[in-house]
Amino acid sequence: MPLTEWRSWAKxxxxxxxxxxxxxxxxxxxxxxxxxxxSAVEAIQAAGVPAAYVTNNASRSAADVxxxxxxxxxxxxxxxxxxxxxxxxxxxxxxxxxxxxxxxVGAESLRALVVAAGFTLAGSADDNPKVVLHxxxxxxxxxxxxEAALSLQxxxxxxxxxxxxxxxxxxxxxxxxxxxxxxxxxxxxVTPEAAGKPEPxxxxxxxxxxxxxxxxxxxxxxxxxxxxxxAAGIPTLHVLTGVSGPYALxxxxxxxxxxxxxxxxxxxxxxxxxxxxxxxxGFRARxxxxxxxxxxxxxxxxxxxxxxxxxxxxxxxxxxxxxxxxESPAAEAAIAEWW
Numbered sequence: 001m002p003l004t005e006w007r008s009w010a011k012x013x014x015x016x017x018x019x020x021x022x023x024x025x026x027x028x029x030x031x032x033x034x035x036x037x038x039s040a041v042e043a044i045q046a047a048g049v050p051a052a053y054v055t056n057n058a059s060r061s062a063a064d065v066x067x068x069x070x071x072x073x074x075x076x077x078x079x080x081x082x083x084x085x086x087x088x089x090x091x092x093x094x095x096x097x098x099x100x101x102x103x104x105v106g107a108e109s110l111r112a113l114v115v116a117a118g119f120t121l122a123g124s125a126d127d128n129p130k131v132v133l134h135x136x137x138x139x140x141x142x143x144x145x146x147e148a149a150l151s152l153q154x155x156x157x158x159x160x161x162x163x164x165x166x167x168x169x170x171x172x173x174x175x176x177x178x179x180x181x182x183x184x185x186x187x188x189x190v191t192p193e194a195a196g197k198p199e200p201x202x203x204x205x206x207x208x209x210x211x212x213x214x215x216x217x218x219x220x221x222x223x224x225x226x227x228x229x230x231a232a233g234i235p236t237l238h239v240l241t242g243v244s245g246p247y248a249l250x251x252x253x254x255x256x257x258x259x260x261x262x263x264x265x266x267x268x269x270x271x272x273x274x275x276x277x278x279x280x281x282g283f284r285a286r287x288x289x290x291x292x293x294x295x296x297x298x299x300x301x302x303x304x305x306x307x308x309x310x311x312x313x314x315x316x317x318x319x320x321x322x323x324x325x326x327e328s329p330a331a332e333a334a335i336a337e338w339w
Contacts, residue, residue: 015237015260015272016047021212022268023203023229025219026055026065028242029265033170036072037241043265044074051080052206054217056196056224058085058135058161058177061109082206084161084196085110085135089117091195092131095157101127103151105144105180106135106161125150134184134192135161136177145180149187158184162196164224168242198227203234218265222248222256235259237267237275246307246338250292251320261311263304277312281305283331285313292321297330303337 030040062081069076103122104111122129124147132148152158163178207215216235219225220242229236238258260275282298283306326332
């Protein structure tokens with residue numbers, strides 16, 4: 001096929017057709033509070049690409065996550081799930097010998113992983129654990145955090161499954177593991193080493209185990225899902241169904257910038273080139289002092305068209321624009337759609 005013809009063909013390909021595997025975040029991307037986000041299940045099934053579910057939420061086992069995925073209509077097995085808890089235990093193995101004591105702040109599933117790896121569960125700091133392993137658990141309270149702090153004061157290594165400060169749930173943003181970790185850090189001055197996103201290990205491990213060479217990371221949070229994919233050197237799709245919205249995208253530093261931007265998981269079925277930041281829908285963008293100004297826009301122009309137009313310019317600027325301003329009726333209507 002001639003090069004010009006190949007380029008034309010490639011530009012018309014759906015995003016899902018350009019990859020050999022999907023590394024999907026869960027909270028805010030596939031579901032919210034365990035309930036499927038609109039169109040997510042249908043889009044994943046229609047994509048026709050193998051999927052692995054890569055989640056920072058360490059409060060559930062891989063088996064439990066797979067069962068929840070099946071409950072919303074996705075044919076997933078335990079082997080399709082990689083949690084930050086699983087990666088954290090592998091990380092802990094660097095600092096431990098068989099039988100060593102670990103104090104776990106987290107769910108029973110995390111404790112079970114620690115035991116299965118050949119280590120002993122510490123009941124308190126008095127057991128002199130060599131590692132404090134901190135994962136999300138809605139039941140975590142003052143006692144557990146205090147025992148973790150005491151263990152660190154006695155020399156234990158501090159590891160966290162993830163540092164997400166908030167957790168998208170059906171009622172809104174709840175307190176995440178990172179916020180609880182911050183309490184321990186404030187009390188001790190000790191900052192943990194984290195296993196989950198934005199570290200690249202989860203993405204690399206999931207892709208390597210499945211033999212994928214062209215994976216796509218998909219998520220809703222720039223500082224974890226997207227940053228992790230960027231750090232792993234793989235393309236990323238940001239969906240606007242969870243934590244990070246349009247204004248966060250405009251302000252995003254290079255390490256947090258996705259390859260593609262879509263409204264939701266239906267972006268997998270859209271043309272890859274249309275999802276890239278760039279001038280769309282007849283919009284134009286310019287920098288005026290510290291403001292990003294959008295004007296133009298043809299009939300039927302969308303908020304996403306304006307956003308991708310804005311991102312193309314914002315990400316070329318030396319400093320992120322402090323404000324966004326519309327100078328046409330179409331641009332004003334499009335920006336009003338941003339959420």
